[in-house]
Structure formats: C-alpha cells, structure tokens
Amino acid sequence: MLQTQPGSLRDVDPEQLLDFLLRFATMQTSVGVQTSRIVVNTTRIAHAYGYELTIMMFQRNITMTLMPASGNTSPTCPNTSCVHPTTGMMRHRHRPLNFFLNAELSRLSWYTYDNHPSLDELEERFQTIIDTKPVNRWLILFLISLANMAFCLLFGGDLGSAGFVFLGTLCGFFVRQELNARHAYPYLVVCVSAFVASFVVGLGAKFGLETYPEIALGTSVLYLIPGVPFINGMMDLLDGFMLNGVSRLMTAVMIVISITVGLSCTLMMLNLSLL
Incomplete structure (x- = not known):
C-alpha cells in the first residue's frame, strides 16, 4: 500500500x-x-x-x-x-x-x-x-426483494417458493427499515426482521404452496447476512488490528445468532421441520 x-x-x-x-x-x-x-x-x-x-x-x-x-x-x-x-x-x-x-x-x-x-x-x-441524498428506500426495498427471489431460483427453488421469498423479504426488510428509523436495538432489529421474512415464507410451506420450503426459508434471510463485518473483521486480523478484527467478527457472529433466533421462532410457531 x-x-x-x-x-x-x-x-x-x-x-x-x-x-x-x-x-x-x-x-x-x-x-x-x-x-x-x-x-x-x-x-x-x-x-x-x-x-x-x-x-x-x-x-x-x-x-x-x-x-x-x-x-x-x-x-x-x-x-x-x-x-x-x-x-x-x-x-x-x-x-x-x-x-x-x-x-x-x-x-x-x-x-x-x-x-x-x-x-x-x-x-x-x-x-x-x-449530505449526498441516499438511494430511494422503496427502490432498495424492491431490488433486495428481487435479489433474494433470484437467489431462491439460483439455488433450485421453484417459482412458488421464489414468489414467497420475494414477499417475505419485502415484509422483513420493510420492518427492518422502520425499526432502524426508530433507532431500535440492532440485534433485536435483525431478529424481528428474520422472523417476519421467514414467517411469510413459512406460511407458504405450511399450506403446501412451496415445492422446496427449505430453500425458500434459507434464502428469505440472506439480506441479513453480515458479509461486510465478516470481511472487514478478517482483513483487520490480517492487517494486525487484532482488537478491531475480533470485535467486528463478534458483531457478525451476534448478527448470525439473531438471524437464527428469528428463524427458529418461525419454525416453532408454524411447527415446521426441515430435517
């Protein structure tokens, strides 16, 4: 450098x-x-x-x-x-x-x-x-929902599953935007967003409207995966900033745990088993 x-x-x-x-x-x-x-x-x-x-x-x-x-x-x-x-x-x-x-x-x-x-x-x-104006929130909401739907199709999901993933991501990300605007606790935001997105997708699985419910549920929470904290944490460790690297990786782990809790709540409430 x-x-x-x-x-x-x-x-x-x-x-x-x-x-x-x-x-x-x-x-x-x-x-x-x-x-x-x-x-x-x-x-x-x-x-x-x-x-x-x-x-x-x-x-x-x-x-x-x-x-x-x-x-x-x-x-x-x-x-x-x-x-x-x-x-x-x-x-x-x-x-x-x-x-x-x-x-x-x-x-x-x-x-x-x-x-x-x-x-x-x-x-x-x-x-x-x-002071640069951010990208329109509704455009971001639509594009992220579309991206998650595309991931569902990419991983082998059917059109029905992809449709529910789009709807679930739309609802989950909207909830995330609203909670963030109200400065809610970050990990609670992730947990609730994961629950809302997976619950919408889980309803489709519950009523037999999805051929591959495990793919749909997995891709419905992809927008919450902390890719940047994981990458930055590893880069900090490699660059010698150990404390920052560990703290960023721990933040990423806490986000993953929050996603898991939200997804688990959906599985328990709808009595779904993907094993």
Whole structure:
C-alpha cells in the first residue's frame, strides 16, 4: 500500500484539524471501511498539512494524537521547544453501509494531499459528501426483494417458493427499515426482521404452496447476512488490528445468532421441520 510522506507544515489550527480528522475517521467506520484503510486515508490528510498522526481505534470510539512532523515548525512556533501534541477522542457514528461514501471519502483524502486546500474548503467538501441524498428506500426495498427471489431460483427453488421469498423479504426488510428509523436495538432489529421474512415464507410451506420450503426459508434471510463485518473483521486480523478484527467478527457472529433466533421462532410457531 502506498504510504504518503508529511508535507510542509501549514498554518492551520491543530485542534480544528484534529476535530475534522476525528469526524472523517468515524464517518468511514460507519459506512463500512476496514481499519487499515481508515488509518491510511486519515493519516494522508494529516500529512498534507505537515502533521504526524497516531490513531488508536476501538469498536466504540477512536483516539487520535496530532503532532507536527519531525523537522516541521509553525510560523508561530519557530523552534521545536514549544511543539506539543494535540489529542482527542470521539465515538463512532452509526449509519447504513454506503460504498459510495466509502469511495468519495477516500477520494477526498487524495484530493487533500495533492491540492492542500484550506480547512474551510476541506470542511465544505466533506459536508457535501455526507449530505449526498441516499438511494430511494422503496427502490432498495424492491431490488433486495428481487435479489433474494433470484437467489431462491439460483439455488433450485421453484417459482412458488421464489414468489414467497420475494414477499417475505419485502415484509422483513420493510420492518427492518422502520425499526432502524426508530433507532431500535440492532440485534433485536435483525431478529424481528428474520422472523417476519421467514414467517411469510413459512406460511407458504405450511399450506403446501412451496415445492422446496427449505430453500425458500434459507434464502428469505440472506439480506441479513453480515458479509461486510465478516470481511472487514478478517482483513483487520490480517492487517494486525487484532482488537478491531475480533470485535467486528463478534458483531457478525451476534448478527448470525439473531438471524437464527428469528428463524427458529418461525419454525416453532408454524411447527415446521426441515430435517
């Protein structure tokens, strides 16, 4: 991975820069960026202004220490005797996964390193990125339901099973959207969503309207599988960020357990056996 070198020290307020870097890093965490990329992108911006950055990242918060790079001095501090580090901490944000913001934030770090904008311009560009309107929720709802239906057909399900998977996913994902909008407990959201989606599909199996109910029930909850936490957790472990990697993998495991609980409730309530 390409490592940047600190540039000449810019006449910027280190506390203002640190505040921006904290918000920049936590925004990346919330949209599904792995730890190593967060560190590289954030450090690249610090280097653009002539600072070294030390980052300590955990699952719930992040701590940064900003220090002028070796050999760099400020016009207000011409010698190194008055240089001191600036440290801050911030809690991570909670937002839906967003690969568009992921790419745009990375692009912003390169723009900063190449063009050295003022902090005001940097703030304006950052705000423009995070204010980007999300994709229409109803379009997402339809496309995810369609994708789950396609998975059912791909795995060998019949048209009847696929139809129930579409309907079940539609209901389950709608419930998930509404619960998330009300800031419900995340694992409860997953559990209830899995139950609703599988229950709709289970009704079709109960009344004999599905030829392959096991395929339909299995694919009805695929939209809840925590693929990004699993991938990011493994990447963090491979990159040496052990605490972050373990915490992300544990989060993924808890989501899988929540899916299992919701699916099990459907099987017990409808007295279904897929063995």
